Amino acid sequence: MEKGKIDNKYRKVLLMSQRVKQIRNGARPRVSLPGCRATRIAREEVERGLIGFDYVIPSPKEKR
Template identity: 45%
Template sequence: MPKETKARATIDNEAAAENTNQEIDSKYRMIIVAAQRSKQLQRGARPRIEIDLQRHKSTRIALEEVQQGKVDFKIIEEQ
């Protein structure tokens, strides 16, 4: 019976060369990365895209950043 492997994504605040332009392989992982980025924005992080902060919530900003490839992340395999 194969072992179940879980993966989680963490956002790298420092841009790592190997993660630059890394594509997200599923819509579920994209949501996880965007949710983590949204938490950072709520805690005071500056947006990485130009957007009106008064008109958009942190979740929308985070999702847009992820879709534009502005968020560096690392996938950690857990066993």
């Protein structure tokens, strides 16, 4: 899988929900949408490709 490529709608929702939490906890938004809620801001950031992620596969030792 390519780094940061959103390959399905479920991963997109997970990414947006994590970003909403970050914004609500004080993270600075990467887009300016006055009067919009954190959910709308996070969606816009993800759709514009401003938010990325790394897909990490845990090692067998971490699964225990």
